[in-house]
Amino acid sequence: MNDSAVASDHEGRAARAALWLLASVTMVFLLAPMLVIVAVSFNDAALFSFPPQRWSARWYAALWESRVWREAGWLSLWLASLVALASLAIGVPAAYGLAKGQFRGRRIVEAVLISPMVVPVIVLALGLYMLFSAAGMIGTPAALFLAHTLLALPVVIVIVGAAFRRQDLAIELAARACGATFARAFWHVVLPSVRPAVIAAAAFAFLTSFDEVVLVLFLGGPRTTTIPKKIWESVKFELDPSLTAVSTILIAVSVAALLVAQVAARRRSA
């Protein structure tokens, strides 16, 4: 018993080491292009060259001074946040219903709710254009909000749905048996049990909207300029490093936010 325990301990540790090796290589793979992007953003010439022949922060200065980029940043941030909230509000219950419910046509409903992901975005954009044009909404943030939520919904449903499928039915039963109403059981017991999935879904829903450009181009107007739209514009005729400067700023902000969250969490648990 002891020998086999030790042997399997070794096996466990060797396996774990191998996993970490693979994960490290993966991390290098993930971050290498990021290093290139950051380096290119400090290029003094209006060229996408690496490594830069001369270094300067001129693209950052240009972004800092540009009111248009700042407003695009705020619009993107605010729009993506609303989209994340809305797609969670609609998608989490839907995921629950699809995972736990047993009604006829459930698979078809699931397919329909997920299908916006597969429809080519240009075709979706034109179809939505017709709809929003009839409602007089072309060029409004509201149209983008609805369109992006439609695009983010499938992601929420798939991710949270998987977590609900894995969820132990018993905990919900237990809460109900203790006298909780369905709503209370849902909010206080069911949801926390799928929290990682909800967090992941929220992140993806946010990023789906933050990164999206085709719908913005077709459904938007002069007053709905988002970051991807500005990036697309600047690439159409020039190829200067300002899009890498934007990316670097966003990465820096997100890393900073992550560090702040880490420190706050540690302080709370201390």
Added chain:
Amino acid sequence: MTDRSGPSRRAMLLSGASLTIASPFVHLGAARADNREIVVASWGGSRTTAMREVMFAPFEQATGIRVRDDGPPEAAKVKAMVESGNVTWDILDTDIPAILAMVNAKLLEPIDYAKIDKAKLARIPSVLHHPYGLGHLIYSFNIVYNTKTFPNGTQPKTWAEVWDGVRFKGARCFPFRGGLSPQLEFAAIADGVSVDKVYPLDIERAWSSMDRLRPLVTKWYATHAEAIQLLSSGEIDICCTIGPRGLVAKKEGAPIDVEFAGGKLAPDNWAIVKGARNTEAIYQFLNFVIDGKVQAELAKRIPYGPSSQDAFAHLSEAESRQLNTSPENLAKQFWTDIEWWGKVAENGKTNNENQIERYARWMVKRA
């Protein structure tokens, strides 16, 4: 983008935000029915910034007609606008393939040349007076090459030389999708057709010539910016791309140069959307912006050639030498025959459409 009219953008954003949360169906578009405003759809970025500086702002001051800019002038969006009956753009700044596609789909108003200033019009080459588009900015497809691979004048100077992978070794890239692709004229010329006999194109001859080019091409690129990037980094040695953009990169220090000989000129045009309402204001705008002086100012900021030969009277020697429509460079190049590309072939589609589709097929099936 640089719309400075109306309340501050932050106020608009905040009110838009609260309205969105409160009620998602509020119409936020500004009213357009008055004669004091036109909307120009252009490409954004430095191009629109330059246009606002030298065209829109002076025009607003001179006439009191407000110019709002929007964009980009996607043909599909114009089609959606016209079909839904909700046309919000008046003037488009766009290229010939888009115009041909839109003409075919009946999305444009013909330009009433009677309303255009005759003197100014005469200074623009007549080949640019398309029934549905008036050429104003000229770009060109040229041989753009890496100066490290081809220093001191050793670069290919004709398309036949570009097709010659033995004497001119190097990776090539050609455009696939975007601009007047495929580059059948160059294929025909490389095969021996003389420039003045290029049109009407011998399509089959051009395609067999393309077959001979295929093994030499390392990358069929989708955006011209990508081509310039590949040239600068040395991945590609010879490229068929927009000459003026190559010159911009050269100014920034990239090891790139442009051979204007044998190049093909093509215009960006002003076009009028079907159903655009403020016709008077539109023609006032057009007459204003085809002025040689205005075009010269634009040429100082955007590397493309002005269409009006008047513009060169307002440019210095150094400035005009770089432009692809300077008298010197103009002589080396030929004009795209817009009529040929727009001609309807036997199957009811334009040559442009047919060849774009054939190009996709040729690429996918290797045949």
Added chain:
Amino acid sequence: MTALAASGDLAGPANRAWRARPGLMVIGALLFCAIVYLGPLLSLIGWAFRDPKTGWSLLQLYRVATDDAYHLAFLVTFRIAAVSTLICVLIGYPYAYLMATSGPRLATLLAAAVMIPFWSSVLARSLAWMILLGRKGVINEWLIATGLIERPLALLFNSIGVQIGMVHVLLPFMVLPIWAVMARLDARLPRAARSLGASPTQAFLHVTLPLSLPGLAAGATLVFMFAIGFYVTPALLGGPDDLTIASLIEMEVRDLLDWPFGAMLSLALLALVGAIFAVGAVFAGARRLAGMEGR
């Protein structure tokens, strides 16, 4: 809890109402889609099947069914998507496993590495890959400098470049769903297996892996479906062999303004993806019958 189950109370009317309720939760989503999605879907079908002159027409269907250039493009698209999904599974599953079974600091590090690339646009990343993968790019220069190879590897403008670029974008969509399911797996279960004498490998294969399958299925679904719609990455990093149907649909709809044909191609794409998932569901259904999924 067990007492309650044993009491048989679950068979009562309260239980029936409770069981009916979950299904109703999809109403919100269905309503939203009815308002926002139904119109575009009808437009799509309208474009695909109607001819302005003759009313209903099957011309586009005929075109799609007979044009083998487009069939090739469909095959290319599915090939690219399938390979991307496979690579993401092979790389992403172990990564997610580590994330779920490591301490908070390491898990955060792994999560950050996988999420940071999201903050750069797909375009910036593709251009960065061009710099890294080119014949004169960073990777080849380094490999030649260290003497590992003599001539540069062709990593760009072919399927290798496309896969590298796509996996880089899609990996988070595989890692996070798997992690989300694994993070809530009862850690006592594999430990129990170990204490009963199973080796770590056996514990993993027979306990952890089956329990994490919904996460894996979700990740594979997301990656595959996103991959099918990609056209920027294959256009920038690929060669002629990597021309996807999404690119061609873009061309038809945006450049040629041939909306009927583009719409029919889109419907064909939807149908094909639906068929693939229907086949997958049959397999999943079989597995559920065998009792491998806990429901």
